[in-house]
Amino acid sequence: xxxxxxxxxxxxxxxxxxxxxxxxxxxxxxxxxxxxxxxxxxxxxxxxxxxxxxxxxxxxxxxxxxxxxxxxxxxxxxxxxxxxxxxxxxxxxxxxxxxxxxxxxxxxxxxxxxxxxxxxxxxxxxxxxxxxxxxxxxxxxxxxxxxxxxxxxxxxxxxxxxxxxxxxxxxxxxxxxxxxxxxxxxxxxxxxxxxxxxxxxxxxxxxxxxxxxxxxxxxxxxxxxxxxxxxxxxxxxxxxxxxxxxxxxxxxxx
Amino acid sequence: xxxxxxxxxxxxxxxxxxxxxxxxxxxxxxxxxxxxxxxxxxxxxxxxxxxxxxxxxxxxxxxxxxxxxxxxxxxxxxxxxxxxxxxxxxxxxxxxxxxxxxxxxxxxxxxxxxxxxxxxxxxxxxxxxxxxxxxxxxxxxxxxxxxxxxxxxxxxxxxxxxxxxxxxxxxxxxxxxxxxxxxxxxxxxxxxxxxxxxxxxxxxxxxxxxxxxxxxxxxxxxxxxxxxxxxxxxxxxxxxxxxxxxxxxxxxxx
Numbered sequence: 001x002x003x004x005x006x007x008x009x010x011x012x013x014x015x016x017x018x019x020x021x022x023x024x025x026x027x028x029x030x031x032x033x034x035x036x037x038x039x040x041x042x043x044x045x046x047x048x049x050x051x052x053x054x055x056x057x058x059x060x061x062x063x064x065x066x067x068x069x070x071x072x073x074x075x076x077x078x079x080x081x082x083x084x085x086x087x088x089x090x091x092x093x094x095x096x097x098x099x100x101x102x103x104x105x106x107x108x109x110x111x112x113x114x115x116x117x118x119x120x121x122x123x124x125x126x127x128x129x130x131x132x133x134x135x136x137x138x139x140x141x142x143x144x145x146x147x148x149x150x151x152x153x154x155x156x157x158x159x160x161x162x163x164x165x166x167x168x169x170x171x172x173x174x175x176x177x178x179x180x181x182x183x184x185x186x187x188x189x190x191x192x193x194x195x196x197x198x199x200x201x202x203x204x205x206x207x208x209x210x211x212x213x214x215x216x217x218x219x220x221x222x223x224x225x226x227x228x229x230x231x232x233x234x235x236x237x238x239x240x241x242x243x244x245x246x247x248x249x250x251x252x253x254x
Numbered sequence: 255x256x257x258x259x260x261x262x263x264x265x266x267x268x269x270x271x272x273x274x275x276x277x278x279x280x281x282x283x284x285x286x287x288x289x290x291x292x293x294x295x296x297x298x299x300x301x302x303x304x305x306x307x308x309x310x311x312x313x314x315x316x317x318x319x320x321x322x323x324x325x326x327x328x329x330x331x332x333x334x335x336x337x338x339x340x341x342x343x344x345x346x347x348x349x350x351x352x353x354x355x356x357x358x359x360x361x362x363x364x365x366x367x368x369x370x371x372x373x374x375x376x377x378x379x380x381x382x383x384x385x386x387x388x389x390x391x392x393x394x395x396x397x398x399x400x401x402x403x404x405x406x407x408x409x410x411x412x413x414x415x416x417x418x419x420x421x422x423x424x425x426x427x428x429x430x431x432x433x434x435x436x437x438x439x440x441x442x443x444x445x446x447x448x449x450x451x452x453x454x455x456x457x458x459x460x461x462x463x464x465x466x467x468x469x470x471x472x473x474x475x476x477x478x479x480x481x482x483x484x485x486x487x488x489x490x491x492x493x494x495x496x497x498x499x500x501x502x503x504x505x506x507x508x
Binding site: 196207210211215216217218219220221222223224231233236237240244 | 450461464465469470471472473474475476477478485487490491494498
């Protein structure tokens, strides 16, 4: 088992940000500067073509740290954030780019490539969670959540389906095709984001994925707007969701 | 024009509750004990068979007052909360009770009777809003929201469709039949609650009503569960929604 190796540290607005590696995996960990002993941990998966410290990841991490006092960790998906690309990665990315340039539906290729990436990423998430829980400030017995949309859902649904340490998750914005059978195995509380006027993911497809989760508590947040127009207030909603499920005193500080 | 006549006042947990009348209309107004000069106003419509101070109304009012400092007002719908029943009311209620006792679908009767009540209730809401805005602590130029589910949506949608003073609304849990054409006239920000496993309102019917709103910003909150199982956290979500839309500093205090 690889342990967490910290490679860089910065601090801003009461949040410490540390880059780390776990073997070949590159990640980032955000924690309250005031200390986070045994605070809950939220794992976040980034979207396709993005990386561990994209503005969406950094923004959500800062919200979760400052409003809830949580630890928040991301890792670069395989082939993302400067990690090496395989010949298969390069081929699939080229197909995706050609399809988008031609204005053709990119869904089938995204679904297929994300499923491939998920197979490589799930064991990496498990190794990362093992290593993070070996850190004294996190520990092995605290609550753990998962937050990932788009490719973060394509990787997160199969990850959460087999990972009993995750007790609450925010997913959304993906096709159901290869995920429905995994979603049927998931029973933890779920918040699910969907764009009502998504030009890539048909409405019925998004609703079908939400419908598949076996969770007794699950909430769909469907917002008017196109694929990239997910309102920023959904990040605040996710903060409230994790505050409710990962802490006993269920109220964020703002 | 009738003015607000206060008939009773109590206070608890920092919230002043005043019963009032506007002509024949009976209502309740909740305000912060610390003062609410020109604070935003939220109008709340109760569900069928309920009244202005049902536990749902009182609970939501206390949340909005203590977390946002708003004024909150409810009125009894026609025939509700001790207000007189017409012969037509008595007849429709009897039909509803027989239908429910027989285990038959009550939707068509609820839709028809709620549409009738809305015709009587909309002018009452307008008169109440006129009278409330004549109070010095509310005033005529502050932001006004509307929050009503079930029958509160059956009355609220036609009310908001013709009432330009309402600038944000929370609706939900109703059939689309007579409301779709009114919803198409509504362009203000909307939050819409739907129960994913509603045994009375078919899923497609609920989604069709959400779809009808012309609002650029609208959010569907669909929760797993039956008609009466709307999670309590949706009341907190509504508080955040109104905080975002009715105040400039868009964060409730807890």
